[in-house]
Amino acid sequence: MAEPAVLLNAALVVVAGWLAVGAAGLLRPHATALIARLLFPLGALGSIVLTAVGLAALSAPPATRILPIGLPDLPLHLRLDPLAAFFLFLLGSASTGISVFGAGYFRAGAGTSPGLLCLQYHVFLATMAMVLLADDAYAFMVAWESMALASYFLVTTQHRIGAIRGAGFLYLLLAHVGAIAILLCFGVLQGGSWQFTFDAMRGADLDATRATLAFALALLGFGAKAGLVPLHVWLPEAHPAAPSPVSALMSGVMLKTAAYGLLRVTLDLLPFPLWHWGAALLALGLFSALFGVIFAAVQTDMKRLLAYSSIENLGIVFAGSGLALLFHAERMPLPAALALAATLYHCLNHAMFKSLLFLATGSVLHATGERNLGRLGGLIRRMPWVAWTALVGTLAIAGLPPLNGFVSEWLLLQALLLTPEVPRPFMNMLVPLGASLLALTAALAAYVMVKFYGVIFLGQMREPALADAHDCGRLERLGLLWLALACVLLGLLPAPVLGLLDGVSAELLGASLVHPQASSVWKLVPLSAERASYSPLVFLLGIVALLGASALVATRVYRRRVRRAPPWDCGFPHQDARMQDTAEGFGQPIRHIFAPFFRMHRELPSPLDAVPQYRVTVEDRFWSLLYLPLARLVTRAARLVGGIQQGRIAVYLLYSFLTLLVLLVIVL
Amino acid sequence: MPTMPLSGQYIHLFASVVLLLSFAMLAQRRIRTLIDLFALQGAALVCSTTIVAWTGDQPHLYYSAALTLLLKVIVLPLILYRLIDRLQLRWDTETGLHIPATMLIGLVLVVFAFGLAQPVSRLAGHVTQSTLGIAIAVVMLAFLMMITRRKAVTQVIGFLAMENGLFFAATSTTYGMPMVVELGIALDVLVGVLILGIFFFQIREQFDSLDLHHLERLREE
Known part of the structure; x- marks a missing residue:
């Protein structure tokens, strides 16, 4: 076990390394090969180190450090505690895959030069890490705004296109509105002491009105970054505008910094939780989730579809944190820990599968030059690597066991089903509605993903030009494989992951979820074995056994009378690509x-x-x-x-x- | 009137020189002479700062004085001379200026400034008490100069003179600003002048003149 201070220093070294890698890109801004083959892999190396640091710091005591950088008398206070460590782990593990993919993906073209892109990309990574490490309001705001600016420049990579400049402006505008709200929130949180370190804010004396004001400002600020309805409008514009690895990074990781900020403020900085904050968060989150998934169902642009799906997933994350807050306010530590674990788990899962899917759309875009679902189709035969890894991501985001999406949604549903124990009759009546909304959202998400995958990869090609599509390169495959593997592992080993998350809930809620005797690698038991348990490995073994048995029966036992014949064509022998179900057609029932x-x-x-x-x-x-x-x-x-x-x-x-x-x- | 130590009298002397030079600048039509006056004002400022440093035993004010000497007496006037040579403005004069009216407004402003400084200088307890009024007056006179002038170069000189007033206020009441702030301001002024110099060329390129009334077309209808 490493010293906590050593871990914090290691994280800072990674941040400095990223900045150096970015600056190195400026030396030869047009040397695409050098930047792609050397600098982006170096950045990925930093990501791996950060992953390890986050993992180690999850169970370590908090470490603090004061860096004398910045204005005189305003040094940067930094702190690495389990909550920050978890999000650093998320940042590191997701960006490893994205950077490796980016090494193969970025190439010279119109718009920002590769060197500048490399700088912006790595500054974006470094500032996200700094947001997580910041321990005073100044450091947080500086990192937060730098993060917004870096991502703005990344979104407007193709700045010669008017629509993309417009999307970038909309994003910048909402980012600033959010930043102002966060700034005001810190102003309220300091509670008259005029000390802006987080430590001083933890001890600040706030009455209920001021605390509620601070909560509302935090909700506004972080909600704008996370794309909570009605502040979601920038997401479907900015994500399609950005290059795909950037979309992946923004959707997979940057949106999570908003979740981090909200958890930090509500569960750590605010002196006490109030139950109606949790109720408000829960309601807003669930509405956002439903709204996002419904809009995702009617999209015809593959990246817009994923952007709306991000709104949905962040809605689920916010609903989960609302639930945790609600339980925490009612002094129910175990359910609160369960809801928090589900929230964090979903953050991690979404980082993996949404990054994976955005990267896959990037590969499709490079191979075909097409984002419109109406002109894609049948790509699984031309791009098997992308198609099969995307299948993993699709199944995961649709919430199918034994992959990771199922675990977090199942845990959240378990937590929601505990709300009858909340001693408030009004909440008790409303929460079953919430549980059913969550179930509806999950089902609709599966519907959306069937559309996404089916229209892009299955069926016949809708355009003749698609026949020339090529599969992605080696580095891109490696990036996709990394993320797909993460989806599978997070799905198959939920109990160890929950064990890791325990440090966070111990820090924030003072409660522990882990029952050493009940849970094991084989079996996940969130509260008690009588209530519910889930064994993904057994489930997987069951599926494999069933498939194997079927294959065995088909090939060994039933060996006679094999005949080849055309499938029934509904009495209409001539079939072409235009007769397939389209993206619009598939979404039509939802539209009605x-x-x-x-x-x-x-x-x-x-x-x-x-x-x-x-x-x-x-x-x-x-x-x-x-x-x-x-x-x-x-x-x-x-x-x-x-x-x-x-x-x-x-x-x-x-x-x-x-x-x-x-x-x-x-x-x- | 109570007798004053000699150093205090010197400070008062230079303060009144600075104020006098402000009025001279306000009344001067010729751009070349205006730069001379600006350099002189800087020199007076250097003298008074040095004396404050010596009497108040504030060694860091020596650095400020040296910085002022370098920047406001030597570098900036040189830049401005070069600029008007390059722009061929050496013998340009400012037209459309009603000097008596401007001077009268200036007088009112000085009275107002002294009125403002009264409560503050009663609190301040050192040798440089009544100089605060002069400092505020210098700032306001410089502002007035910027308002009444129509040529871009004179506006820049007005801006620099305003900075002189601020600097004077800082040294005379609080023994100067922290060194960091002072260095920052000095750098800002230098960079500001350089940028404005570039703007001059751009403005002339566009309008064939440096008269600012051409810029009135630039507003949004």
Whole structure:
């Protein structure tokens, strides 16, 4: 067991290393081969070290350090505790795969040069690590804003395209709105002591109103980063705009920093939990999850679909943390620990499978130049590596056992089913609704993923050009394999993973989930064996045995009368790719069932049209209900203020001069 | 009037020189002479800072004085001379300036500044008490100069003179700012002048003149 201080230093060395690797990219900004073959693998090496550091620090006592960097008298306070360690582990393990993939993926092209991209990418990684390590408000905000800026530049890699600049601007705008909310939240949290270290905030004296204000600001700030409805609008714009490894990093890891921030503020910095915060988080999270998955079902752009699915998953994460908060406020340590473990587990899982799927869409995009689901199809025959690894990710995100998505959703459902023990009749009535919403979301997620996988990889190719698609390169395969393997391992070994998460819940909630006698590598028993247990390895063995037996029966026992014949073609012998179910067609039932969620424009052809056209656009209601009126209001206010703009410098100087005079008179 | 130590009298002397130079700048139409006056004001500032350092036993103020000498008496005037030579403005004058009216407004501002400084300087307990009023007056006069001028170069000189006033306020009331802040401001001023110099060339490229009323077209309708 390493010393905690050594672990913190190791994490800082990784951060410095990433910054150095990024700076090295600037030396030869157009040497694509050098950057791809040397710098990105070096960055991946840093990720591996960080993974190990996070893993070791999960069960170590907290370590702190003060770095004299920055403004005078404002050194950076850093702290590595189990919560930060868990998210560092997540960052390291996900970015290892993404960096390895990126080594094969990034190439010279229009937009940002590879060297600059390398700098932005590694600064993004380093600042995410710093967000997790920060132990005072200054360090946190500096890292948080640098992270937002680095990711903004990464999103606008193809900055010559107007739509991408627009997406980047929307992202930057919401990131800043969120950052202001977080800043104000820290301002409330310091509670009059004007000390901005997290240690001082833990001891600050807040009354319930101020604490609730701080919670609301944190929810707004971190919700904007996580894409919580109604602050989700940047996600479906920014994710498709960014290069795929960046989308993977943003969706897989950056969104988790928002979850980290929320957990840090609610469970660590705020002096006490209140049950209605948890209820609000739970409701918002569940609504977000349902909203995200419904919109994912009607998308026709593969990266937009994944972006909406990220909204769904972060909704689940927020619902889980709300549940943990609720139990914690009611002094129910074991259920709280269970909900927290489910939340963290889901963060980790989502980092793995969503990164994997985004990377797979990147490979598809490189091979075909197509993001539109309507022009893809049948790629499993041309791109077997991508298709099979993506299958693992698809099954995982759909929540099928024995993969990892199932474990966290099952744990969360177990936690939700414990709410009848909460001594509040009103909550008791509402929570079954929450459990059913979660189940509905999980089922719809599976539906979405069938669409995603089926339309891209299965069936016939919808465009002749797809026949030239090539499989991805070696490094890209390695990255995909790493993440797929993580999905499988996290699914098969839930009990050891929960054991690791125990340090976090011990730190934040003072409760431990682990029952050494009940749980084992074979069997996961979250609370008691009478309630529920899950044995993924047994499940896997069962599946393998069943498949093996079937294969055996098919090949050995039943060996006669094999004949080859065309399958039944419904009496219509000529079949082509256009007859397959399309992405729109597959999503159509959802569009009808959940029609009130959407703003739909449909143009239906009349029977008499010579060239019939069918067109449908599905929009987010939040645009017309919330964002457009807000934008109009801002424009009107700007017009009003614009009246004082005279164009003469002397007048402007006069404005400042008069302001100065008035202020001086007031002050003295 | 109670007698004052000699050093205090010297500080007052240089303070009034700084104020006098401010008025001179306010009334000066010729750009070249304006730069001379600015350099002189810097020199007066250096003298008063040195005396404050000596009497107050504040060794770090010597560094400030040296920095001021280097930057405001030597480097910035040189840059400005080069600039007006390159822009062929050496003999340019500022037109459309009503000097008596400006001077009258300036007088009112000085009275106002002394009124403002009264409560503060009663609190401050050293030799440089009444200089705070002068410092505030210098800042305001420089501001007034920026407002009344129409040429870009004179505006920059006004900006620099305003910084002189701030610096004077800092040395006369609190024995100077922390060295870090001072270095930062010095660097800012230098960089600011360089950037503005670049802007001059750009403005002239666009409008064939450095008269700022051409920029009035740039507002959003």
